[in-house]
Each structure stands twice: as structure tokens, then as C-alpha cells.
Amino acid sequence: MRADGFSSAYGCDNFVFPFGRGGFRDRGIRSENPSIIARATAGANAVSAICCAIVHGVSADVIGIAATPLDSRLVDELAAIVGRDGIVSRPSELKVYECDGWTVEKNSPDLLVMPRTTEQVSAVLKALWRRGLPFVPRGAGTGLSGGALPVNAPVMICTSKMNHILAIDLANRRVEVESGVVNLHVTNAIKRDGFFYAPDPSSQQACTIGGNIAENSGGPHTLKYGVTTNHVMGLTLVLADGEVVELGGWAEERCGYDLVGAVVGAEGTAGIVTRAVLKIVREPEDHRTLLATFADVEAATRAVSAIIAAGIVPGAIEMMDQLIIRAVEDAFHAGLPADAGAVLIIELDGLVAGLDECAARVTEIARSAGASEVRLARDEAERAGLWKARKRAFGAVGRLAPNYATQDGVVPRTRLPDILRVIGAVSKKYHLAIGNVFHAGDGNIHPIILYDERKPEEVRAAVEAGREILAACVEMGGSLTGEHGIGVEKQGEMPLLFSPEDLIAMTELRRVFDPMERSNPNKVIPRPGSCVEVAAPRRQVPI
Amino acid sequence: MASASSGAPMRKVVDYELLFDCVHCGLCLEACPTYALKRAEMDSPRGRIYLMKALAEGRLPLDSDAARHLDLCLGCRGCETACPSGVHYGRLIEDARAFVEANYRRSLMDRTRRAIVNAIFPYPARLRALLAPLKSIERAGLRPALAAMLPRAMREWIELLPPLSGCADERAAMPPAADPGAPAVVVHHGCVAQVLANSENLASEAVLAAAGYRVVRMANTACCGALDLHSGNRDRALDFARRNVRMLAACGADAIISAASGCSTAIAEYGALLRDDPELAGLAKSVSATVRDLSALLLERGLPTMRKLECTVTFHDACHLVHGLGVREGPRKLLSSIPGVRLIELAESDLCCGSAGNYNLTEPEMARELARRKVDNIIATGADYVVMANPGCEFQIAAELRRRRANIKVIHLARFLAMALAG
Ligand SMILES: Cc1cc2nc3c(=O)[nH]c(=O)nc-3n(C[C@H](O)[C@H](O)[C@H](O)COP(=O)(O)OP(=O)(O)OC[C@H]3O[C@@H](n4cnc5c(N)ncnc54)[C@H](O)[C@@H]3O)c2cc1C
Ligand code: SF4
Ligand code: SF4
Numbered sequence: 001m002r003a004d005g006f007s008s009a010y011g012c013d014n015f016v017f018p019f020g021r022g023g024f025r026d027r028g029i030r031s032e033n034p035s036i037i038a039r040a041t042a043g044a045n046a047v048s049a050i051c052c053a054i055v056h057g058v059s060a061d062v063i064g065i066a067a068t069p070l071d072s073r074l075v076d077e078l079a080a081i082v083g084r085d086g087i088v089s090r091p092s093e094l095k096v097y098e099c100d101g102w103t104v105e106k107n108s109p110d111l112l113v114m115p116r117t118t119e120q121v122s123a124v125l126k127a128l129w130r131r132g133l134p135f136v137p138r139g140a141g142t143g144l145s146g147g148a149l150p151v152n153a154p155v156m157i158c159t160s161k162m163n164h165i166l167a168i169d170l171a172n173r174r175v176e177v178e179s180g181v182v183n184l185h186v187t188n189a190i191k192r193d194g195f196f197y198a199p200d201p202s203s204q205q206a207c208t209i210g211g212n213i214a215e216n217s218g219g220p221h222t223l224k225y226g227v228t229t230n231h232v233m234g235l236t237l238v239l240a241d242g243e244v245v246e247l248g249g250w251a252e253e254r255c256g257y258d259l260v261g262a263v264v265g266a267e268g269t270a271g272i273v274t275r276a277v278l279k280i281v282r283e284p285e286d287h288r289t290l291l292a293t294f295a296d297v298e299a300a301t302r303a304v305s306a307i308i309a310a311g312i313v314p315g316a317i318e319m320m321d322q323l324i325i326r327a328v329e330d331a332f333h334a335g336l337p338a339d340a341g342a343v344l345i346i347e348l349d350g351l352v353a354g355l356d357e358c359a360a361r362v363t364e365i366a367r368s369a370g371a372s373e374v375r376l377a378r379d380e381a382e383r384a385g386l387w388k389a390r391k392r393a394f395g396a397v398g399r400l401a402p403n404y405a406t407q408d409g410v411v412p413r414t415r416l417p418d419i420l421r422v423i424g425a426v427s428k429k430y431h432l433a434i435g436n437v438f439h440a441g442d443g444n445i446h447p448i449i450l451y452d453e454r455k456p457e458e459v460r461a462a463v464e465a466g467r468e469i470l471a472a473c474v475e476m477g478g479s480l481t482g483e484h485g486i487g488v489e490k491q492g493e494m495p496l497l498f499s500p501e502d503l504i505a506m507t508e509l510r511r512v513f514d515p516m517e518r519s520n521p522n523k524v525i526p527r528p529g530s531c532v533e534v535a536a537p538r539r540q541v542p543i
Numbered sequence: 544m545a546s547a548s549s550g551a552p553m554r555k556v557v558d559y560e561l562l563f564d565c566v567h568c569g570l571c572l573e574a575c576p577t578y579a580l581k582r583a584e585m586d587s588p589r590g591r592i593y594l595m596k597a598l599a600e601g602r603l604p605l606d607s608d609a610a611r612h613l614d615l616c617l618g619c620r621g622c623e624t625a626c627p628s629g630v631h632y633g634r635l636i637e638d639a640r641a642f643v644e645a646n647y648r649r650s651l652m653d654r655t656r657r658a659i660v661n662a663i664f665p666y667p668a669r670l671r672a673l674l675a676p677l678k679s680i681e682r683a684g685l686r687p688a689l690a691a692m693l694p695r696a697m698r699e700w701i702e703l704l705p706p707l708s709g710c711a712d713e714r715a716a717m718p719p720a721a722d723p724g725a726p727a728v729v730v731h732h733g734c735v736a737q738v739l740a741n742s743e744n745l746a747s748e749a750v751l752a753a754a755g756y757r758v759v760r761m762a763n764t765a766c767c768g769a770l771d772l773h774s775g776n777r778d779r780a781l782d783f784a785r786r787n788v789r790m791l792a793a794c795g796a797d798a799i800i801s802a803a804s805g806c807s808t809a810i811a812e813y814g815a816l817l818r819d820d821p822e823l824a825g826l827a828k829s830v831s832a833t834v835r836d837l838s839a840l841l842l843e844r845g846l847p848t849m850r851k852l853e854c855t856v857t858f859h860d861a862c863h864l865v866h867g868l869g870v871r872e873g874p875r876k877l878l879s880s881i882p883g884v885r886l887i888e889l890a891e892s893d894l895c896c897g898s899a900g901n902y903n904l905t906e907p908e909m910a911r912e913l914a915r916r917k918v919d920n921i922i923a924t925g926a927d928y929v930v931m932a933n934p935g936c937e938f939q940i941a942a943e944l945r946r947r948r949a950n951i952k953v954i955h956l957a958r959f960l961a962m963a964l965a966g
Contacts, residue, residue: 088583092603093612096590103567114582141584142569160582182573205625206572331629395568395627402563452563 074131078113081123086161088112097138097156101203102146102489103403104459109136109156116161118236118244118274125272126242128155134518135240137268139180139208144406145487147214147267151522157272159210165189166275173280174233174250179210179273183217186278195280198225201483202391210273215485216265220316220347220390223441225281227483229264234277237263237270240518250277262509267485268520270513284315284349288359289377289386292344292366293337297321297436300342301416303369304440307346307362308413314362315349316441318390321420323435324397324448331396334389335382337373344371344440345386393437394448400433401450407466408484409473413443422472423447429468430461444482445473471496486524494526551601557638559599564630565592574625576895576913577615585612588622588632595639610647613639615909617902618773619862619895624869633867634815637772644775653905656696660901661776665766665783670738678707699907703942705739717760718752727757728840729796731787731810733934734766736803740934743802746957747837751800753964754844761794767801769809772816773900784813785820788827798835802957804933805900808867810834836864837932837957838873849963851883856959857926858886859917859940860893861933874932874956881963889929890920898939914943922949932956 079087088094089111098108115121128135136153140160150156159180167176170193175186183204186197200219201207207217213235218227225231234248248260263270294300300319307314320328321342329338336343344366348358363374377383397404411419420436423445427434438446447469451462466489470480474496481490494503507525511517553559571588572578578587585594585608594612597603613636622632649657663669680689690701728751732744748758768783787810791799801807814831817823856878864870871893879886897903897913917940921929929951931937941953954962 088585090608092597092606092608093583093585095597095603096584096587096593099567101566101568112583140569140572158582163582185573203568203570205574206568206570331627392570392627395566395570396629398564398566398568398628402566404566 074127074133075111077127078111078124081127082113082115082120086114086116086120088114097141097158098149100138100141100143100146100148102144102149102405102487103453104405104463105146105149105488107150109150110154112156112158114158114161118238121157121162121238121272121274122242122244124157124242125238125240129241129518132516132518134521136520137210137214137272139211139214140182140203140206142203142207143211143215143487144408144484145215145481145489147211147485147487147520147523149488151488153521159208159272159274162210162274163208169250170195170280172250173282174277175280176234176275176277177209178275179213180208183207183209183212186280190280191283194283196283197231197278198222198281199228199231202394204391209276209278213264213273213276214266214268215483218439218442218444218483220318220345220387220439222483223317223439224313224315224349229261231279232260232264232276233279235260235263235273236275237273237513239271240514240516244274248277263513265485266510266513267487267524269510269517269523271519284351286349286352286355287315287383288348288355289383290344290346290348290359290362290366291336291375291377291386292346292363292371293340293373293375294342294344294369294371296341297420298417299370300344301420301440303344303366303371304416305414306365306369308441310361310365312348312358312362314441315347316345316439317347318345319343319436319438319440320345320390320393321436323400323433324393324437327396327400327435328389328393331399332385332389332392334385336389340372345390347383390437394446397435397448397450400435401452403451403453403462405449405451405462405466406484407445407447407449407469408481409445409447409470409478410480410482411443411445411473411476411478413441415476415478416440416443416445419445419469419472419476419478423469426465426468430465432458432461432465434465439482442482443478445469467493488523491524491526494524554599554601554642556599556642557595557635561631561635562592562596562599564628565589565626566628567593568628570627571622571625571630574621574894576617576619576621576897577909579894580909580912580916586615588626588630591616591639592630592632592635595635598639598642605643605647610643610649613643615906617862617895617897617899617909617913619899620866621862621893621895624866624893633812637775637777640773640775641777642775656905657774660904661771661774664901665734665768665770665779667734667738667764670735674704674707674738677701677704681707696907699911700904702946703903703938705938705941707739718749718758721752721755721757723757725755725757726797727759727795728798728800728835729759729761729791729794731761731767731791731799731801731806732764733801733803733806734764734770736801736806736934737764740802740937740955743934743937743955743957746955746961747800747802750841750846750957750960750964751837754841754846756798756840756844759794759796761790763790765790767806767809769805770900772809773902774905781816781820784809784816784827785823788813788817788823788830791830791833792826797833798840799830799833800835800837800840802837802932802934802955804861804864804867804870805935807834807836808863811868834868836868836870836873838870838877841877841960842873846877846880846960846964849881849960850965852881852963853883854927855885855887855925856928856930857889857921857924858892859889859896859921859929859931859936861931861936862893862895862899864932865893874930877956877960878930881960884963887924887926889924891916892920896936896939898933898935900935903939910939911943914939918943918947918949921951922947926951928952928954928959930954930956930959 094108098106134153135155135157136150138148138158162178162180164178198221200221201217212228216228237245325336366374433450435448449462451458470493575587584590690698730747752758765786766783768780771780811831811834814828817827896917897910903910937953
């Protein structure tokens with residue numbers, strides 16, 4: 001049974017082809033969408049409202065740009081730049097681009113452009129700039145916060161055809177890639193020489209370096225090696241007006257302000273990244289991968305704190321709770337203890353000398369924290385099996401429910417037991433199953449909230465539950481996102497963490513790169529449409 | 544089923560509930576050959592599933608775009624291997640194809656192409672009759688001349704055919720009887736395979752016998768139905784499946800294999816296909832459960848000492864072997880166990896070569912692009928042999944290697960093993 005209110009957000013009426021009608025409709029996500037209703041209630045606190053008003057006040061100067069409607073002349077012009085096969089304009093085909101991995105909200109772009117080079121991106125953006133048209137960048141669309149959702153951005157620019165590795169410089173430990181290169185393909189290209197690209201999101205088999213840069217993505221190995229921003233040395237960025245700028249470079253140390261750092265994590269609001277110089281790392285000499293079994297998540301998190309307090313920095317410490325263990329076992333038979341309350345996958349890496357002693361210490365610590373069993377992966381196949389189980393855990397959960405929303409909060413490591421208790425309580429309160437699988441080493445939690453999009457009350461409850469968990473993270477001194485970004489999903493929660501002044505400062509920083517807010521408009525900073533109670537004082541594109 | 548949001552009535556396109564296994568994560572994108580080439584989501588698994596959903600909910604008409612994106616799918620199931628969420632893509636696309644066949648009228652050219660394929664390929668006698676004159680032309684050394692005279696579409700079909708004089712057409716003698724207590728194995732000889740790749744069938748039987756299995760034969764071999772299932776002819780596919788279930792059950796084998804991995808997968812899925820069959824559901828399930836893979840059987844009992852073959856080989860993973868049956872390591876282990884053989888890993892070894900059943904006949908352009916990509920990777924290995932376990936892939940890859948005048952030999956796993964065992 002489909003619910004009318006929710007699914008009309010992607011119902012037939014959206015198929016009306018806007019070209020040639022002298023304009024396009026408001027792309028604002030329709031207000032019947034229960035998630036928006038949820039956000040409206042959620043965002044009903046005064047701070048959020050005030051902050052929206054202030055931020056929009058600041059951006060009043062952007063209101064007056066005249067936009068030319070998307071017409072067939074534009075399509076021809078863009079096709080001349082990228083070729084016909086680089087353009088998708090049929091509404092039925094654009095449907096598949098109406099959402100990314102965050103499926104709660106949907107909205108098709110009016111046009112999709114797939115450029116092949118920096119020059120093409122620049123020429124495309126110039127053409128859009130002349131018409132005052134905003135755009136939304138997209139990589140592989142694996143994002144979990146709706147970053148690639150078009151909101152008042154009629155044109156989507158996808159980097160899927162910019163997928164070449166341009167240079168590999170092992171001596172200097174650098175690779176230069178186009179932004180549409182898939183994360184795992186970077187490692188695949190250098191693996192034989194004993195190197196790898198350290199930030200390894202679970203989606204690495206599909207997500208792009210451009211998306212990683214936009215979201216400042218991390219993965220299991222970021223505990224030891226750092227997140228994306230620690231590995232991006234230089235960028236080629238095309239600004240919204242088509243200007244191509246080079247930031248940073250191949251050198252390790254740079255002087256002046258860290259502009260690369262400002263663009264990494266900007267979620268596509270600074271322009272389109274077309275190339276990146278990445279730092280690569282030598283494969284450690286060896287690994288020891290341990291699987292520790294606990295009766296409950298609390299004991300497991302105690303072990304995490306104890307390991308790190310002992311001065312050991314594992315390559316990764318990942319936790320899975322019972323719900324996830326069961327899902328993974330059903331899906332892959334990875335050999336996890338199906339009746340355990342929680343497991344930790346702990347990977348130690350480095351020089352062979354000392355690794356075994358280190359593994360013995362970790363085993364001891366885990367045991368005294370309550371582990372009933374600590375098992376060492378005997379060979380590479382067993383190790384690969386454990387990692388496969390971990391990396392594919394999100395997806396395995398798809399077998400339990402038609403939809404899931406993955407939250408991505410951060411708490412100080414020592415508060416992990418507290419936040420897990422909160423998650424348990426939230427799960428009961430909203431009658432929704434919530435699984436936990438996360439990078440325990442850095443306190444980055446990923447509660448996975450299961451729901452069914454065909455039941456509007458469940459969608460609403462899922463959004464509410466997520467919000468409540470995030471609020472608790474912030475209360476414990478944590479943050480709203482560890483790696484998935486704010487996107488549209490968590491815009492409404494930004495005021496929990498930031499004052500109106502903070503948000504204004506961020507908006508001003510963004511405008512250094514994109515003064516007219518044409519690149520991925522309406523993301524990150526709360527906006528009307530995300531906090532709907534502020535009757536929108538302006539629309540992004542006057543039409 | 545309730546109506547979709549738009550108020551449009553639901554349509555029976557696929558098993559609707561199965562669509563909800565897809566959580567829209569996108570992890571399957573790069574595993575999909577058509578996405579790898581086109582780089583657009585409509586030609587990706589996630590996009591096709593979305594399309595099926597929109598069709599089912601009546602939000603999209605079945606127009607030429609929709610049919611196009613579904614047609615372009617190779618049915619290779621690379622997406623199933625990549626998908627963490629357990630989406631049953633194979634079942635989805637088979638049903639979606641049947642829906643397209645029943646509700647969409649193709650261009651005359653497409654219809655003709657498909658009609659020819661459907662009328663001839665599943666029937667060995669018809670294929671033999673059709674090829675007989677070509678065989679004489681080939682004997683007279685005129686095959687290249689004939690190819691040059693034909694229009695492009697037909698020329699490409701002819702190019703795909705292996706040299707017909709090399710095809711062991713007749714039924715060879717059974718391999719020597721083994722210990723009567725040994726497990727019995729039947730090799731399903733296939734439809735196209737028994738005409739064009741019989742030496743692969745015979746070699747499979749020979750190596751099984753060498754490993755000490757008792758080889759039995761089916762009284763009569765009918766097409767397994769995979770070709771029909773993949774092109775939306777569900778009813779005939781069910782007919783073929785029923786006939787095969789009866790015949791396979793009758794031959795009393797402990798294990799069923801096929802030299803064509805597409806057939807193995809199809810037989811392994813009879814249980815699911817005939818699950819609602821009042822008479823044969825149970826038997827189909829047990830037949831499916833006996834499907835094994837050649838390499839697994841050979842590794843289980845072990846092969847006698849093989850002679851030294853001083854050469855480099857690379858292994859191409861046929862889609863239905865790796866994605867359908869999940870066989871990846873076995874063939875590599877066997878190859879590495881041959882003295883003198885050095886195995887070089889093939890880049891993108893599990894990306895479809897474009898053969899995909901009769902796909903290279905119905906979608907020649909995409910098939911050709913994939914063949915080029917596959918052969919680029921094969922040439923890059925510098926190997927002497929490219930080994931695979933599916934005749935369809937052999938034809939496709941050999942044709943492309945011939946066009947490039949590359950001196951790499953294409954050979955079926957069973958024949959390569961037979962070569963190492965001989966003498
Ligand atoms: C199953 C699953 C597991 C995941 N696991 C992790 C994980 O462990 N760690 C983690 O960090 N994330 C994870 N993610 C989230 C997601 O994969 C990452 O955010 C990833 O970096 C997104 O990359 P993408 O190419 O898919 O980008 P998209 O989803 O296409 O886009 C993401 C954002 O980046 C912007 N963008 C994309 N390309 C560019 C560009 N070239 N220039 C400027 N802006 C651009 C888009 O506008 C959007 O705002 C997971 C997602 C899934 C579905
Ligand atoms: S079966 Fe193959 S071609 Fe079809 S969607 Fe899956 S991966 Fe792509
Ligand atoms: S990997 Fe599976 S669940 Fe994810 S988008 Fe592809 S088919 Fe859907």
C-alpha cells in the first residue's frame with residue numbers, strides 16, 4: 001500500500017516536462033512529504049527559526065538575479081560542449097536521478113550533464129552562469145544525506161565520465177585523479193606496488209573521490225590514517241561562474257590559508273572539483289585482525305576505550321551489534337557468532353616486529369573488558385571475510401526492511417555506552433528497529449534506523465528518531481556528522497550545534513567561492529524548505 | 544495491490560515485493576558492464592530496478608526508452624555479486640523481460656532478429672541444417688569472401704561463429720567406464736553447444752572420467768531454456784525446464800554439470816522457476832540441488848599427474864559461473880596446479896565480455912564494445928592462452944581477437960585440462 005502524501009513527491013505530476021513552457025516550477029520538495037512535516041515539527045524550536053531568518057537576511061543580496069528558463073537552446077548549447085551522449089533530458093530517464101542513498105526526499109533534475117574534462121565543466125558552468133541557473137554536482141549518488149538531491153537546482157552535473165587516473169607518482173606518494181574516479185579504483189591501481197589510498201568508506205566500491213572530498217568521507221582506517229581531508233593535497237576547482245582555480249598542489253607543506261581544507265567537506269557548495277592530488281600510503285608490513293565477542297554493546301565499547309587508553313592505535317576498530325550481526329550472517333555467512341550481543345573487529349597493522357605482542361595485549365584487554373572470545377583471523381581469506389562482512393553490513397540490513405536511514409553522529413569515545421543506551425531507548429519509543437555498526441575507535445556512530453517508505457508514520461518516526469539521537473550526540477559534546485555530511489538531511493539540526501553567528505560566518509566563507517550560491521544551493525546551512533516554518537522570504541531562483 | 548501514488552493502477556511487471564530489497568545504495572554501479580560503458584544510471588542495476596518500480600506503479604509508460612534500458616541489460620548478474628542487500632536481480636529482469644515481450648512492439652528489424660534467434664538457436668537440428676551450407680563454403684575456403692558480401696548485421700553474426708570444421712559434431716564414444724561405485728556425473732550437452740562446442744562437452748566428460756567419475760549421458764538433450772528466459776519467452780522456457788527436469792532426473796546422476804555456465808545456472812534455478820508447478824516442483828528442486836561445477840568436482844577427487852605445459856594463461860570469469868554459481872577460485876586452482884603453467888590475473892576478469900547468451904546477436908553494438916574492452920585487458924596480460932568455462936564467451940572473445948589479429952589462443956577450461964592430461 002503506498003501512501004499518497006509521501007509518494008506524490010515523485011508521482012506522475014513531476015513528469016511534466018518543463019522545457020519550452022517558459023519556465024520551471026519551484027523545485028522545492030513538496031510539503032506533503034512526511035519528512036518535511038517531521039522537520040517542521042522538529043524544527044519548531046525558536047533557535048532554528050531565528051537562525052534561518054538571519055541567514056536569509058544575510059543572503060538578501062542574492063535574491064535579485066534574473067534566471068533564464070531552461071530551454072532547448074540551452075540543451076543544444078550544452079550538447080555542443082559535452083556531446084549528445086553527455087546529456088540526459090527526458091523526464092522519464094531523469095527519474096533515476098531523483099535521489100541518492102538518502103531516499104526520504106526525492107526530486108528530479110530538469111537536465112543532467114555528464115562532462116568529460118575540466119574544460120567542459122568550465123564551459124558548462126559558464127553557460128549556466130549566463131542564465132543564472134544553479135546546479136547540483138553528483139558523483140556516484142551513494143551519499144546518505146541527500147547532498148546530490150536537486151533543491152532549486154535544475155541542472156545536475158555528474159562526474160561519472162571523469163574517471164581517469166591521471167598520474168601515479170610512487171616516489172612522492174601521490175596520485176592525481178579526476179574527481180569521478182571510484183575510491184576503490186585508486187587503491188586497485190597502486191596495490192601491486194604495495195600502496196593504498198587510506199580513506200576507505202564502506203561504499204568504496206562505488207563512491208567517487210569527488211563525493212569523498214565533498215563529504216570529507218572516512219572509513220574504518222581513518223582512526224589511524226585520518227579522513228579525506230588529511231589525504232587531499234591539491235584540487236582543481238571550477239567555480240560557479242566557470243573559472244578554473246588550482247588549490248594546493250603536490251607539496252606536503254604549504255603556506256597561507258588552507259583553501260583546500262575549506263573545499264574538502266563543503267558538500268559541493270564551493271563549486272565542482274574536477275581533479276585532485278591525493279596522498280597515498282604504504283601498505284603496512286603485516287596485519288593482525290581480531291574478532292572479539294561480547295555479551296552486549298556496553299562491554300564492547302568499554303573494551304574500545306581501554307585499548308586506546310593503553311596507548312595502542314589499531315588500524316581500525318569496528319563495532320557491530322546483535323541486529324547487524326544477524327543480518328550479516330544471514331547474508332554472507334561470514335562466521336560471526338550469531339548469538340553475540342556485540343562484536344568488535346580490531347585490526348592492528350604495522351611492522352611485523354611487535355605485532356604479535358600487540359595482538360596479545362589487545363586480546364588481554366578485551367578479555368578483561370568482558371569478551372567471551374577473541375579470535376585471530378588465521379589467514380588472508382579469513383581477514384577478507386571479516387572485512388567483507390563489515391563493509392557490506394549497511395546493505396545487508398536492506399534484507400531486514402525495505403528502507404533504512406543511517407545516522408552519522410559523533411560522541412567522545414568515552415560516551416559511547418551512554419549514546420548506545422539513548423539509541424536503545426529511542427528504538428523502543430518509536431517502535432523502530434535500530435542497528436548499530438560503526439567506527440568505534442573515533443566515536444563515530446552509525447545507527448541504522450529501519451523503516452518502510454510505504455508507511456508514512458514510519459517515515460516520520462524514522463526522521464524523528466534520527467533527530468533525537470543526533471541531539472543527544474550534541475548534548476554529549478559530540479557532532480552531527482562524522483562522515484556523511486549535512487546535506488538536506490541534517491540542515492534542520494545545524495542550529496543545535498552552531499549559533500546564528502556561526503552559521504552566518506559559514507555562509508560568508510562559502511560565498512568567497514560561490515557568491516551567488518549557485519553551486520548546490522540550499523544545502524548544509526538551514527534554509528527555507530528545510531525549516532519550513534519560516535515562510536520563505538525568497539526563492540533561490542526567481543522564475 | 545494498492546494503486547501507486549499517482550492513482551495509476553499497478554501493473555504486474557515483476558514480483559513487486561522483491562523491488563524493496565533494493566535500498567538504493569548504488570554499490571552495484573561499477574559492477575555493471577553497461578554502466579561501466581555508458582556511465583549513466585538508466586543503464587545501471589539501480590536505475591533498472593527503479594525503472595521496473597516506476598513501470599509497476601504505473602508512473603511510467605512502457606515506451607521505447609524504458610524498453611531500451613531493459614533490453615540493454617546483459618543479464619550478467621554482476622550486480623547480484625556486488626549487491627550487499629541480496630537483490631534477486633536475475634529474477635527481476637527475467638520477469639521484466641516477459642512483461643516487455645507481452646506489452647511492447649519492437650521495430651521490424653528487432654523483431655526479425657529476435658524471431659530468427661528464437662526459431663533456430665534452441666533447436667540443434669535446425670542450427671545444424673542452417674550451418675550445413677556454410678560448412679561447405681568454409682571447406683572451399685570461401686568463408687571470408689561470403690562474410691565480405693553480407694550486410695553488416697549478418698557479417699557480424701558470421702564472424703562470431705568458430706571455424707566449423709573444428710567442431711566435433713558427432714557423439715564421440717563414451718569415456719572408459721570407471722569404478723561402478725564412483726559417483727555418476729552427467730554433462731548437459733546444451734543446444735548451441737552440442738552443435739558448435741561439442742569438443743567442450745566431450746573434454747568435460749574426458750576429464751571427469753580421468754578424475755574417476757562415472758560419466759552418464761542423457762537419452763536426449765533439449766535446450767535448458769535459459770535463452771528463452773533471458774529474452775522474455777517465459778512459457779517456452781517453462782516447457783524446456785519441465786522436459787529437462789524429467790530427463791535429468793531419469794539419468795540418475797549424482798551431479799549435473801554443463802560446459803556452458805549459463806546452462807548450469809539455469810538448471811540450478813529450475814527449483815525456483817518451477818516452484819509453483821503442481822507436478823514437478825519437488826523434482827525440480829532436487830535436480831537443481833545436484834548442479835555442480837566442473838572445477839569443484841575435479842578438485843574433490845583430484846586429477847592424475849598432468850604433463851608440463853610451459854605457458855602463461857589468464858582466466859576470464861564467465862558471468863554465470865562467477866555471478867550465477869559463485870565459482871571463482873576453483874578454475875584458477877586447477878590451472879595453477881598444472882606443471883609449467885603460470886597464471887596471470889586478468890583485469891576486470893568478471894566483467895561481461897558481451898556474449899551473454901544471445902545478447903551479441905540482438906544487441907551487437909554494446910556487445911562489441913564490451914568485447915573490445917575485454918580483449919584490451921586480455922592483450923594487456925600478454926598471456927599465451929585465455930581460458931574460460933563457457934562456449935559463448937569463447938566465440939565472442941575469439942572473434943574479437945581474430946579482428947585484432949592477436950595471437951592469443953582461446954580455450955575452454957575442460958579442453959585445456961584435457962590437453963594437460965593427454966599423453
Ligand atoms: C552502503 C553505504 C555505505 C557508506 N559508508 C560510508 C562510510 O563508511 N564512510 C563515509 O564517509 N561515507 C559512507 N557512505 C556515504 C557516501 O558513500 C559518501 O558520502 C561518499 O563520499 C559519496 O560519494 P559519491 O560519489 O556517491 O557522491 P554523491 O552522493 O554523488 O554526492 C555527495 C555530495 O558530494 C557532492 N559532489 C559529488 N561530486 C562532487 C564534485 N566533483 N565536486 C563537488 N561536489 C561534489 C554532491 O553535490 C553531494 O553534495 C556510505 C554510503 C552507502 C550507500
Ligand atoms: S545483470 Fe549485468 S548488465 Fe544487467 S543490470 Fe546487472 S550488472 Fe548490469
Ligand atoms: S547494490 Fe543492491 S541495494 Fe544497492 S542499489 Fe544496487 S541493487 Fe539496490
